[in-house]
Amino acid sequence: MEIRAEAQRSGTVSSVALSKLRMSWILATYRVRAPRESLEGIAHALALEQSVELPDAAVTDAFVREHVMGRVDAICPGADDVHTVTVRLAVATTGLDVAQTLNMLFGNSALHPHVELADVAFPPDFLAAFPGPRFGLDGIRARLGVLRRPLACAALKPQGLPSARLAALCHTLAANGIDVVKDDHGLADQAYAPFAERVRACQVAVVRASRETGRTCIYAPSLVGGPRALAAQARIVRDEGEGAVLVTTALVGMPAFHELVTRDLDVPVIAHPALGGAARIAPPLLVGTLFRWLGADAAIFPSFGGRFAYDEATCAAIAHRARRPLGHWKPTLPVPAGGLTVERVADAVRFYGADTMLLIGGSLLAAPDVAARTRAFADAVARGAADAPAALANA
Amino acid sequence: MEIRAEAQRSGTVSSVALSKLRMSWILATYRVRAPRESLEGIAHALALEQSVELPDAAVTDAFVREHVMGRVDAICPGADDVHTVTVRLAVATTGLDVAQTLNMLFGNSALHPHVELADVAFPPDFLAAFPGPRFGLDGIRARLGVLRRPLACAALKPQGLPSARLAALCHTLAANGIDVVKDDHGLADQAYAPFAERVRACQVAVVRASRETGRTCIYAPSLVGGPRALAAQARIVRDEGEGAVLVTTALVGMPAFHELVTRDLDVPVIAHPALGGAARIAPPLLVGTLFRWLGADAAIFPSFGGRFAYDEATCAAIAHRARRPLGHWKPTLPVPAGGLTVERVADAVRFYGADTMLLIGGSLLAAPDVAARTRAFADAVARGAADAPAALANA
Numbered sequence: 001m002e003i004r005a006e007a008q009r010s011g012t013v014s015s016v017a018l019s020k021l022r023m024s025w026i027l028a029t030y031r032v033r034a035p036r037e038s039l040e041g042i043a044h045a046l047a048l049e050q051s052v053e054l055p056d057a058a059v060t061d062a063f064v065r066e067h068v069m070g071r072v073d074a075i076c077p078g079a080d081d082v083h084t085v086t087v088r089l090a091v092a093t094t095g096l097d098v099a100q101t102l103n104m105l106f107g108n109s110a111l112h113p114h115v116e117l118a119d120v121a122f123p124p125d126f127l128a129a130f131p132g133p134r135f136g137l138d139g140i141r142a143r144l145g146v147l148r149r150p151l152a153c154a155a156l157k158p159q160g161l162p163s164a165r166l167a168a169l170c171h172t173l174a175a176n177g178i179d180v181v182k183d184d185h186g187l188a189d190q191a192y193a194p195f196a197e198r199v200r201a202c203q204v205a206v207v208r209a210s211r212e213t214g215r216t217c218i219y220a221p222s223l224v225g226g227p228r229a230l231a232a233q234a235r236i237v238r239d240e241g242e243g244a245v246l247v248t249t250a251l252v253g254m255p256a257f258h259e260l261v262t263r264d265l266d267v268p269v270i271a272h273p274a275l276g277g278a279a280r281i282a283p284p285l286l287v288g289t290l291f292r293w294l295g296a297d298a299a300i301f302p303s304f305g306g307r308f309a310y311d312e313a314t315c316a317a318i319a320h321r322a323r324r325p326l327g328h329w330k331p332t333l334p335v336p337a338g339g340l341t342v343e344r345v346a347d348a349v350r351f352y353g354a355d356t357m358l359l360i361g362g363s364l365l366a367a368p369d370v371a372a373r374t375r376a377f378a379d380a381v382a383r384g385a386a387d388a389p390a391a392l393a394n395a
Numbered sequence: 396m397e398i399r400a401e402a403q404r405s406g407t408v409s410s411v412a413l414s415k416l417r418m419s420w421i422l423a424t425y426r427v428r429a430p431r432e433s434l435e436g437i438a439h440a441l442a443l444e445q446s447v448e449l450p451d452a453a454v455t456d457a458f459v460r461e462h463v464m465g466r467v468d469a470i471c472p473g474a475d476d477v478h479t480v481t482v483r484l485a486v487a488t489t490g491l492d493v494a495q496t497l498n499m500l501f502g503n504s505a506l507h508p509h510v511e512l513a514d515v516a517f518p519p520d521f522l523a524a525f526p527g528p529r530f531g532l533d534g535i536r537a538r539l540g541v542l543r544r545p546l547a548c549a550a551l552k553p554q555g556l557p558s559a560r561l562a563a564l565c566h567t568l569a570a571n572g573i574d575v576v577k578d579d580h581g582l583a584d585q586a587y588a589p590f591a592e593r594v595r596a597c598q599v600a601v602v603r604a605s606r607e608t609g610r611t612c613i614y615a616p617s618l619v620g621g622p623r624a625l626a627a628q629a630r631i632v633r634d635e636g637e638g639a640v641l642v643t644t645a646l647v648g649m650p651a652f653h654e655l656v657t658r659d660l661d662v663p664v665i666a667h668p669a670l671g672g673a674a675r676i677a678p679p680l681l682v683g684t685l686f687r688w689l690g691a692d693a694a695i696f697p698s699f700g701g702r703f704a705y706d707e708a709t710c711a712a713i714a715h716r717a718r719r720p721l722g723h724w725k726p727t728l729p730v731p732a733g734g735l736t737v738e739r740v741a742d743a744v745r746f747y748g749a750d751t752m753l754l755i756g757g758s759l760l761a762a763p764d765v766a767a768r769t770r771a772f773a774d775a776v777a778r779g780a781a782d783a784p785a786a787l788a789n790a
Contacts, residue, residue, distance in 0.1 A: 253647060
């Protein structure tokens with residue numbers, strides 16, 4: 001009431017608008033590379049850049065200064081001229097829109113090479129305004145009928161094969177113990193395997209394999225394109241009865257991803273990190289928190305020790321953030337990938353725990369006997385369940 | 396014909412699909428940080444990662460090896476372990492879709508911190524498949540009736556002000572010589588100035604100013620949100636008769652940007668670089684080439700010497716790429732910004748040439764007399780025209 005009265009006194013915002021205003025704050029934390037002596041000035045400039053985008057002296061309106069302008073919440077000087085700055089950003093500035101929230105978190109500052117977005121803490125009213133994952137970890141388990149052990153995921157590739165050969169590979173993987181067979185995210189709507197034809201053929205293959213084995217396997221086609229293409233692909237997915245989809249968040253854009261998930265899809269969504277993954281947003285924040293915010297039911301990320309450079313701490317933090325309690329949001333299923341092999345399954349399960357889906361792509365398909373290698377993967381996942389910790393020990 | 400016969404022999408792709416296949420190649424150039432002795436292996440891995448995403452030995456299909464798998468085109472070793480690698484990527488893999496093209500150019504490799512996307516050369520058939528800017532530099536000039544001098548652009552801010560105050564500011568800027576008044580990209584659909592209300596008020600203000608002065612000023616509202624919100628905002632823009640719009644490419648996502656431009660808008664589009672601008676794609680490629688590919692008629696970028704760190708060479712390269720001949724694509728109007736002041740206008744015009752729109756934001760609004768400062772800006776732009784080079788000397 002005090003805030004409202006003050007704004008009404010200053011005559012800047014109508015009471016109707018005010019009643020819709022959220023007066024809470026997001027805490028955004030940045031890693032800033034700067035000489036120690038200029039850190040305070042840079043921190044203040046960062047708070048202005050990410051809110052009013054004006055010099056302090058030019059912000060003369062009392063309401064804007066009090067309730068819209070970002071403020072420095074904390075400055076933690078670090079070693080080697082790399083420091084941590086936390087800024088308070090008004091929830092009201094986001095309009096509770098995904099694109100605009102990204103703008104407030106890391107719009108212009110993404111143009112500053114000395115700034116990285118390290119972490120974000122959303123207040124309860126912001127969390128409450130977004131549904132989070134609709135199925136989440138438990139929803140995916142329920143669809144598969146697998147309640148305790150880790151899950152096994154494999155990928156259809158390479159692109160360039162015709163639909164019939166991808167479908168045959170899909171059957172081999174499904175018939176030999178894979179829980180979720182996903183398209184490589186490089187499979188799009190290319191001439192050599194058009195989307196509708198490929199998706200139909202692979203779904204038929206996976207249904208046939210499930211009937212033969214008596215166990216459920218889900219096929220997740222990759223959706224990619226502009227908003228209209230995505231909506232059309234979502235209709236095909238619905239008509240064909242696929243059990244999940246793969247969407248590369250940064251390729252389609254985060255707002256389009258969120259809208260697709262919440263408005264056009266009624267199956268679990270697996271998020272892929274390509275393109276945006278290693279931009280200047282910390283991977284645990286991007287994959288573990290922001291993908292979950294956008295509604296990802298499962299999130300793929302490059303695991304340590306493979307062909308990508310994420311270290312153990314980063315991977316543990318991604319998995320922890322995907323699954324930890326956060327508002328009313330369901331946990332997201334972590335999907336470590338990127339160079340995993342059958343030989344490393346036991347270690348991966350010990351590291352990530354049972355509430356994990358392991359994705360092995362190329363190394364299954366490079367084997368002389370793909371079916372045998374796939375069975376070995378499924379067996380390793382089942383064996384791994386025995387000594388998997390209930391929760392991630394090192395998170 | 397030889398290609399087609401070969402693929403038919405290998406039995407992998409139908410002749411119908413083949414007839415739609417484009418057999419040309421995109422040249423993608425990456426900056427790679429690596430020890431010299433491992434460079435060749437890394438270059439080969441990069442070509443695989445950005446195409447088939449499989450180890451070489453696992454790519455057994457003859458058609459895929461020949462026409463889909465990426466190949467190293469050139470390796471140029473550099474100093475300090477930073478090298479240049481050019482890879483050939485098949486146009487067929489893109490499906491001529493924006494999202495999938497981004498995937499092929501810089502999907503998984505964006506997860507490798509040692510790799511940056513430095514440059515792209517599109518072949519003629521790829522260029523021909525995309526319309527590029529619909530209005531471009533000359534189309535914006537024609538709308539303003541200003542054929543030779545540099546253009547002056549200003550921004551409405553800060554967010555937090557109600558629509559009426561933003562509209563009053565819009566009138567002041569329009570009445571004192573600004574050609575294009577744009578929303579700050581932080582103005583979205585917030586409670587304190589809802590999109591429809593703000594856009595209507597500002598358009599009324601700009602029309603009134605144009606009537607009073609007898610010269611044309613265009614108001615460009617900022618569109619931001621998910622695809623459905625963008626489409627709704629585009630409808631309002633059409634109904635209200637705005638003369639241009641501002642869209643932040645990376646916030647809405649490049650595929651959504653392209654679809655909005657080509658399907659939903661019939662006015663020039665000014666692209667803003669926030670969020671994605673300083674990711675690991677070289678700024679001249681991102682702003683000068685890719686934004687133009689997506690259909691941006693004008694492109695904002697942080698000019699040297701302001702509060703961002705782009706140097707003169709980067710800025711010259713952005714402007715050059717925006718305007719140089721490229722397929723049938725119209726030139727994009729370069730819009731240097733980010734800390735420009737009235738005092739620096741003459742230098743900026745000498746540097747960028749007359750086919751430029753200078754954007755001064757905060758420093759106009761921080762002036763004690765905004766109207767006088769705005770007139771000084773417009774005068775400086777008009778004076779600058781006299782000694783502006785016809786083309787960018789140092790590009």
